[in-house]
Amino acid sequence: MSKARLSRDRRVAPVGVSRVTRSSMMSPQDCERSRAPDSGLLDELSLMSVSEQQASAARKGSSKPALSSPSGRSVSRGTLETISRLIKLGRVRNIVVVAGAGISTASGIPDFRTPGTGLYANLAKYDIPYPEAVFNIDYFSDNPHPFFSLAKELYPGHHRPNYVHYFIRILHQKGLLLRMYTQNIDGLEKLCGIPDDKLVEAHGSFATAACHLCYTPYPAEEAKQAIMNGSVPICTFCAGAVKPNVVFFGEDLPEKYFQHAEDFPKADLLMIMGTSLKIEPFASLINTVKSPVPRLLLNRDAVGPFERRPLRRADYMELGDLSESVRKLAEILGWHTEIQTLMNSNENSLYSYSSSSGENSGDSETDSMH
Ligand code: CNA
Numbered sequence: 001m002s003k004a005r006l007s008r009d010r011r012v013a014p015v016g017v018s019r020v021t022r023s024s025m026m027s028p029q030d031c032e033r034s035r036a037p038d039s040g041l042l043d044e045l046s047l048m049s050v051s052e053q054q055a056s057a058a059r060k061g062s063s064k065p066a067l068s069s070p071s072g073r074s075v076s077r078g079t080l081e082t083i084s085r086l087i088k089l090g091r092v093r094n095i096v097v098v099a100g101a102g103i104s105t106a107s108g109i110p111d112f113r114t115p116g117t118g119l120y121a122n123l124a125k126y127d128i129p130y131p132e133a134v135f136n137i138d139y140f141s142d143n144p145h146p147f148f149s150l151a152k153e154l155y156p157g158h159h160r161p162n163y164v165h166y167f168i169r170i171l172h173q174k175g176l177l178l179r180m181y182t183q184n185i186d187g188l189e190k191l192c193g194i195p196d197d198k199l200v201e202a203h204g205s206f207a208t209a210a211c212h213l214c215y216t217p218y219p220a221e222e223a224k225q226a227i228m229n230g231s232v233p234i235c236t237f238c239a240g241a242v243k244p245n246v247v248f249f250g251e252d253l254p255e256k257y258f259q260h261a262e263d264f265p266k267a268d269l270l271m272i273m274g275t276s277l278k279i280e281p282f283a284s285l286i287n288t289v290k291s292p293v294p295r296l297l298l299n300r301d302a303v304g305p306f307e308r309r310p311l312r313r314a315d316y317m318e319l320g321d322l323s324e325s326v327r328k329l330a331e332i333l334g335w336h337t338e339i340q341t342l343m344n345s346n347e348n349s350l351y352s353y354s355s356s357s358g359e360n361s362g363d364s365e366t367d368s369m370h
Contacts, residue, residue: 004253004281079318080325083296084332086269087176094178096267097168098286102274102299104186106162106323109154113276114300119150126150137248140212144241148227151244154186155206155224160350161192164273166343167326169193170335173342179263183275183282185246193346202257202282204247209233213240220244253281264288270295274322277304298325 086092101111110119112131120131126146133139134146169192171177181200182189187207189199209223210216216237223242226233233242247253264270267289277283283304286295297306297317306317318325330336 004257005250079296079316080329080332083269083294083316084329086294087333092269093176094266095171095176095269095271096178096263096289097171097180097182098270098272098275098282099168099180099182099184099189100273100275100277101184102322103164103182104159104162104184104188105274106164107159107186107188109159109186111274113278123150132249135246135248137212137250140241140243140248144232144243147243148230148232151206151227151246155228156187156191159186159188160347161188161343163323163330163339163343164326165189165192165194166339166346167330167335170330170339170342172198178267179259181257181260181263181282181285183279191350192343200254200256200259202247202253203279204245204254206244206246208245209242210245211235211238211240212243214238218242260285260288265290267293269293272297272299273326274299275303298322298329 105111110117112118112120123131128134128146140147165188177198181202183203185205209218209220216235223233235242270289294314330339
């Protein structure tokens with residue numbers, strides 16, 4: 001069975017990464033085939049590369065860049081219009097979404113690295129030697145309390161999915177979502193209705209729990225109760241500390257993660273949302289789509305390969321607030337009202353369920369960590 005371990009810095013070669021990457025690499029024949037996309041798609045992509053100039057110019061502060069396409073035509077189509085056109089023309093049928101903590105900040109859950117509001121900037125209260133220690137398995141073995149304090153705030157039930165989650169659900173409803181790969185552990189993808197078989201929670205979740213030493217399963221609800229009461233759930237087999245099956249640095253990724261070897265080569269559009277692409281082996285997944293396949297980054301800032309110039313030919317990005325970018329894309333696609341309606345009806349049923357079950361209904365402002 002192949003294994004990959006979580007590693008925090010993409011520049012460090014983590015245990016298992018070469019194996020993961022190798023399993024996803026294309027044969028020379030595949031590479032050749034993948035260099036011969038149909039002319040219509042290339043046409044669209046040439047517009048995308050021009051649109052990138054627009055984003056890049058906007059990032060540098062020039063509001064109206066002079067644009068011409070590689071063929072000399074003047075071009076007015078922006079990134080989101082181009083992606084939307086690919087979808088509407090039916091050129092895109094298998095979208096893989098790659099997501100991180102940035103898709104949930106609008107739900108009131110801080111990400112890791114945003115200066116000021118990110119978890120890493122606010123861990124002083126946990127008295128840990130360095131921020132990543134809170135998710136380090138060796139540190140947890142010595143002292144599980146910092147993680148359990150944080151877990152109290154991260155446990156699902158306090159927060160609601162936001163527009164971005166529902167946009168991804170609509171991709172599924174329209175038959176366009178091949179798979180969503182998320183690094184998030186907040187469970188909001190499931191809560192908004194993305195079905196299990198469309199979702200890979202690459203860094204685990206709070207849904208199950210086990211001993212961190214001998215991996216003996218432990219009832220997740222009992223673990224939650226103990227953690228919420230400020231005590232450490234103890235393995236009945238070896239007396240090790242039990243933790244929710246959230247993947248820590250130094251731990252193996254779940255079996256389902258390896259589905260990427262089949263999914264990414266099938267993708268005809270990769271949407272990368274709200275991630276700094278700093279955690280391996282997850283970050284390298286985005287390099288395993290075929291070469292003419294468009295990769296769209298929706299994020300506050302350019303990350304990973306999107307920081308390099310020139311960009312890969314079919315790479316495109318829309319920088320800024322994710323909810324705004326996704327909403328713009330939904331409007332261009334004509335899906336906005338549908339998303340809003342779905343969101344309202346799902347939220348109403350979630351709200352009535354949590355009211356009747358006595359769960360916190362989760363106002364994102366009051367439940368946020370800060
Ligand atoms: P990260 O390193 O904190 O990066 C988040 C990225 O999202 C950054 O590039 C931000 O600029 C960007 N971002 C944040 N908010 C917005 C916004 N509103 N609009 C646009 N861009 C935004 O987090 P990653 O996901 O890359 O790192 C992976 C870690 C984070 C995983 O192991 C997770 O388990 C872990 N994490 C998860 C959660 C969660 O489940 N919600 C929260 C915090 C951390």
